Every structure is written in C-alpha cells, then in structure tokens.
Amino acid sequence: MQRLLVVLWPSFIVAGVAEGIFFTLIDPRELYLFGEPVHFSTIATYSVGFLVLWAICAASSLLTCFLQRTPGEINGGGCGQRLASLAGH
Amino acid sequence: MTIETSGSNAATEQAQEVVLFEVHKKIQVRAVSGIFANWRWTLVWFTQLLFYGLPWLNWNGRQSVLFDLVERKFYIFGLIFWPQDVFFLAVLLIISAYALFLFTAVGGRLWCGYACPQTVYTEIFLWIEQKIEGDRNARVKLDAAPMSARKALLRGSRYAAWVAVALWTGFTFVGFFTPIKTLSSELFTLSFGPWETFWVLFYGAFTYAFAGHLREQVCKYMCPYARFQGVMFDPDTLVITYDEERGEPRGTRRKGSDYRTQGKGDCVDCGICVQVCPTGIDIRQGLQYECIGCAACIDACDQVMEKMDYPKGLIRYSTENAIAQHWGWKDIAGHIIRPRVVIYSAILVAITAAWLWGLATKPVLRVDVIRDRATLAREVEGGLIENLYRLQVMNVSEKSQNYVMSVTGLDKIEIAGDSGIEVAAASNKSILVQVRVPPESGKKGSNVIYFDVKSRNDEKVAVHEKATFLMPQ
Numbered sequence: 001m002q003r004l005l006v007v008l009w010p011s012f013i014v015a016g017v018a019e020g021i022f023f024t025l026i027d028p029r030e031l032y033l034f035g036e037p038v039h040f041s042t043i044a045t046y047s048v049g050f051l052v053l054w055a056i057c058a059a060s061s062l063l064t065c066f067l068q069r070t071p072g073e074i075n076g077g078g079c080g081q082r083l084a085s086l087a088g089h
Numbered sequence: 090m091t092i093e094t095s096g097s098n099a100a101t102e103q104a105q106e107v108v109l110f111e112v113h114k115k116i117q118v119r120a121v122s123g124i125f126a127n128w129r130w131t132l133v134w135f136t137q138l139l140f141y142g143l144p145w146l147n148w149n150g151r152q153s154v155l156f157d158l159v160e161r162k163f164y165i166f167g168l169i170f171w172p173q174d175v176f177f178l179a180v181l182l183i184i185s186a187y188a189l190f191l192f193t194a195v196g197g198r199l200w201c202g203y204a205c206p207q208t209v210y211t212e213i214f215l216w217i218e219q220k221i222e223g224d225r226n227a228r229v230k231l232d233a234a235p236m237s238a239r240k241a242l243l244r245g246s247r248y249a250a251w252v253a254v255a256l257w258t259g260f261t262f263v264g265f266f267t268p269i270k271t272l273s274s275e276l277f278t279l280s281f282g283p284w285e286t287f288w289v290l291f292y293g294a295f296t297y298a299f300a301g302h303l304r305e306q307v308c309k310y311m312c313p314y315a316r317f318q319g320v321m322f323d324p325d326t327l328v329i330t331y332d333e334e335r336g337e338p339r340g341t342r343r344k345g346s347d348y349r350t351q352g353k354g355d356c357v358d359c360g361i362c363v364q365v366c367p368t369g370i371d372i373r374q375g376l377q378y379e380c381i382g383c384a385a386c387i388d389a390c391d392q393v394m395e396k397m398d399y400p401k402g403l404i405r406y407s408t409e410n411a412i413a414q415h416w417g418w419k420d421i422a423g424h425i426i427r428p429r430v431v432i433y434s435a436i437l438v439a440i441t442a443a444w445l446w447g448l449a450t451k452p453v454l455r456v457d458v459i460r461d462r463a464t465l466a467r468e469v470e471g472g473l474i475e476n477l478y479r480l481q482v483m484n485v486s487e488k489s490q491n492y493v494m495s496v497t498g499l500d501k502i503e504i505a506g507d508s509g510i511e512v513a514a515a516s517n518k519s520i521l522v523q524v525r526v527p528p529e530s531g532k533k534g535s536n537v538i539y540f541d542v543k544s545r546n547d548e549k550v551a552v553h554e555k556a557t558f559l560m561p562q
C-alpha cells in the first residue's frame with residue numbers, strides 16, 4: 001500500500017504540473033492523433049491527457065522504486081532472507 | 090561478503106517497514122475549544138464559503154470565477170486570462186510561494202494549522218465524526234467494541250455523511266471548470282457527461298480519503314511543503330512551544346496543593362495536549378517535524394491551567410530565542426524584523442508591484458498574424474499579387490469592439506474586401522484577409538509589411554504587427 005502511494009502520489013503531482021504546461025501551450029483542438037485531428041470533446045482530451053501523463057510519470061516512479069531495491073530483494077521473496085539466514089542472521 | 094551485506098540490508102529495511110506500519114495507530118482526536126480553535130473555525134468558514142460559494146456568484150453576467158477549459162479562458166471577476174497570459178498565472182504562483190515563505194519565517198506553520206485544505210477538510214470530517222459517534226472516549230470505545238447493530242448504524246451514517254460532503258466538494262470543484270449552473274441542471278436531468286462524472290467522483294474520492302482516512306499521514310508523508318518547511322525556520326520563528334523550565338518535572342497533584350515544595354513543575358501530566366493533537370505527538374518532547382502548528386495543544390493546555398488556577402501559556406506561541414532568554418512579547422515582536430524577513434518582504438513587494446503593474450497595463454487588444462501556408466502568392470484580377478493571411482483578433486476587454494485594419498510597408502498595398510472587424514466582449518475572431526500589391530511594388534521573394542488594427546472608439550487601442558509578403562519568383 002505504501003509502495004503504491006510512493007509511486008502514485010509524486011507522479012500525480014508531476015502529471016498535474018505537466019498537464020498545466022502542456023495544455024497552456026497547446027490547444028487541444030489542434031492536436032493530431034495518428035495523423036487525424038483529435039475528435040474527442042475538449043474535456044475528454046484534457047482528461048485523457050492527464051491520465052496518460054499520470055501513467056507515464058507513474059512508470060518513471062515505479063522504475064525509481066524498482067532500482068532503489070537491492071538485487072537481493074528483487075530476486076524472489078526470501079532470497080535475500082535465505083542468504084542472510086545462511087550467513088547466520 | 091557482499092551477499093551478506095545485501096542480505097542484512099534487506100532485513101533491516103524490512104524491519105523498518107514493519108515499524109512504519111506498526112507505529113501508525115489510528116489517532117482519535119479529542120475535540121478542543123479555545124481562541125485558536127475559534128480562529129481555525131473562522132478560517133474553515135471563510136475558505137469554504139469562498140470555495141463552495143464563488144462558482145454560484147455572478148459577475149458581469151457570467152460566473153465570477155470560472156476556469157473555462159473548453160474556451161481556454163480563465164475568468165476571475167473582472168480579470169480574464171487567456172493562454173497568452175500564462176505568465177501572469179506563473180508569477181501569481183511565485184507570489185503565493187513567497188508569501189508562504191514569509192509567513193513561515195515569521196509565524197511558523199500558520200498555513201498548515203489554519204488554512205491548508207488538508208486541515209480544513211479534516212476539521213470538517215472530524216466534526217461530523219464527533220456529531221455522529223460522540224466524543225473521543227465514545228469513539229475509542231466504539232472502535233474497540235465488536236460489530237453490533239448500533240455500531241453498524243453509527244459507522245454507516247458517518248461514512249454516508251462523509252460521502253455526501255465529499256461528493257458536494259467534487260461537484261463544486263468541477264463547477265470551477267465547467268459552468269456550475271449548467272452542471273447543476275444536468276444533475277437534475279441526470280445528463281451528466283461521462284468525464285464530468287469521472288472528475289466529480291475522482292475529486293470526491295480524494296477528499297474522502299485525505300480528510301477521512303489519511304489525515305495526518307498526508308502531512309507526514311505526502312506533503313512537499315512539510316518536508317522543506319524547516320529551511321524557513323530560524324530561532325526567531327514563532328512556533329508552538331512547551332515551556333519546559335516551567336513545566337518540568339511534570340506530575341499529578343491535587344488542585345491547590347503546594348506542588349512546588351514537592352519539587353514539581355506546572356505540568357499536571359494529564360496528557361490532554363497529546364489527545365487533542367491531530368498528528369498524535371507529544372509537544373512536551375520539543376518541536377517536532379510532525380507538528381503542524383495547529384495550536385490545539387495550546388487551547389487544551391490553557392483550559393487545564395485555568396482549572397488549576399495556574400497562569401496560562403505553559404504551551405504557547407513563542408520562539409526558540411524567547412524561551413532560552415525569557416523574552417516577553419515585546420522582545421519577540423522586536424525580532425520579527427531580521428534580514429531573512431526583510432529580504433522575503435522586499436522580494437514579495439517587488440514582484441507583487443510588477444505583477445499589478447503588468448495587469449494594469451495588459452493590452453486590451455491582441456492580434457496574431459499567420460500567413461496562410463496553403464496558398465503562397467497568386468496573381469489575381471488586374472495583375473495584382475495576392476497573399477492570404479489569417480488574423481486572430483482577441484478582444485480582451487469587457488465590451489464588444491469595432492476595429493479597423495490596414496496594411497502598410499509596400500507601395501499601393503491594400504486589403505481586398507471589408508477592413509472592419511467586430512469582436513464581442515472577451516472573445517476572439519479569426520478572419521481570412523487578402524492583401525494585394527502591384528507586382529512592381531516589391532522585390533522578388535519576401536517583403537516586410539505591417540498590419541495595423543485600431544479600435545474605432547479608442548485611439549489608444551491599437552496593434553502594429555509585422556508580417557511577410559511573398560512575391561512570386
């Protein structure tokens with residue numbers, strides 16, 4: 001649960017800021033998706049934009065979280081512990 | 090060797106995690122009354138009247154505060170911000186940040202204790218909890234009691250009331266972005282748009298989780314401000330302090346007994362300051378990072394002191410220096426003006442003045458000229474060369490305006506067709522303009538020309554924009 005918050009919360013904040021900057025500079029009516037003008041309503045474009053940004057930022061947070069852990073922790077529950085107990089801990 | 094280290098590292102980290110979870114017990118906050126509680130309630134009322142009320146207020150025939158995302162215009166009473174004005178909003182954010190720094194340097198976490206939405210909504214949710222489930226003792230008992238019909242009813246009604254407030258908050262939030270009157274009529278005809286529904290629920294869920302369940306954890310683990318507030322503190326910053334010299338050694342005693350001869354200080358060790366603390370800390374251990382400066386412990390302790398006939402202020406607003414050197418209010422006030430405060434204030438005043446000046450002189454007319462890319466130059470009747478331009482004319486004023494445009498820069502240059510433009514109040518118009526020139530007026534390739542757009546009623550409202558005119562090779 002805490003890990004989840006650590007990933008979702010910072011990415012939420014950054015996505016909010018990014019959304020603000022992106023859509024100030026770019027009018028959603030001028031966006032193109034796969035070569036076609038975006039045909040969603042403006043509100044939908046903003047909303048989808050935010051969710052996509054959030055997902056991207058969350059992916060980055062997730063990776064940070066992942067890289068912060070030691071290989072021992074990642075390689076299977078208890079791998080680190082087993083080694084530790086072998087070493088007499 | 091390496092393996093062993095990583096293994097034990099993992100073990101300690103796990104142990105820490107377990108501790109993190111264990112430490113977090115649900116905090117049942119005891120209600121408190123007193124002058125600081127009154128201040129907080131005043132601010133709850135003030136901020137929430139603004140929040141819930143503003144979208145319903147009209148100004149010049151439109152919603153007073155509306156961040157119209159569809160039209161890409163922000164209305165704040167008489168002010169209208171276009172995407173081009175993003176600079177003003179950015180500076181406004183900087184001003185708010187500086188104001189926060191200044192307040193923090195002088196008065197500590199005043200923002201957290203009285204005005205932060207986290208505090209305000211927690212206060213509202215706590216109040217509901219209190220009204221439905223009773224005071225702290227009753228709630229602690231209810232928490233411990235096995236599930237019964239009564240417990241289910243109390244819990245159920247508390248959650249229902251929370252959900253109602255949260256939904257209303259979510260609805261109001263969306264009402265700042267889409268006209269709230271439209272929203273409310275959609276609500277009654279049940280024709281809410283899918284995204285509007287989504288955002289109402291989303292914001293509502295946030296409010297519910299933050300104010301109902303996460304509470305002090307938001308301040309402890311999630312709030313960026315709480316993390317760096319320490320750098321704005323110095324020994325002359327007002328903080329909530331327990332007067333250790335006066336209070337210790339703490340101990341229980343009978344009212345009226347001569348506790349000083351028993352070697353005791355003023356603290357009766359009733360623990361009420363801990364019970365009222367929304368973050369569950371004991372202020373008597375000194376200033377802690379978790380303390381949001383809500384002053385609930387001051388109110389609580391003052392009541393105890395009053396009952397015991399001791400002077401108030403065993404816990405009070407004071408500064409590190411003041412406590413160490415036994416200063417009174419005069420000395421504390423005398424130390425408000427110090428380099429840090431002077432610098433923060435100077436910057437704040439300078440930016441605010443520049444911002445206001447910028448607002449006052451904000452142009453009321455804006456014109457963007459874009460050459461039509463589809464057609465380059467072409468020859469039209471009479472052997473003239475024509476270029477096409479798209480003019481984006483933005484009327485930033487509150488009245489509808491008549492403009493007249495002209496073009497200069499080349500000999501015998503002229504606009505074909507109507508040169509008058511009417512633009513409604515606070516809106517923009519995009520028009521296609523044909524500009525014609527005899528071929529001998531310019532050189533081959535690009536030539537500089539100028540568009541002038543002037544208001545018919547006000548001489549001073551005029552815009553001079555550069556553009557290029559292409560002559561065919």
Ligand code: SF4
Binds near residue numbers: 206207208309312
């Ligand atoms: S710590 Fe953060 S969330 Fe908590 S009251 Fe202060 S500003 Fe608000």
Ligand code: SF4
Binds near residue numbers: 370380
């Ligand atoms: S220690 Fe006092 S001022 Fe600080 S958060 Fe707790 S009750 Fe509020």
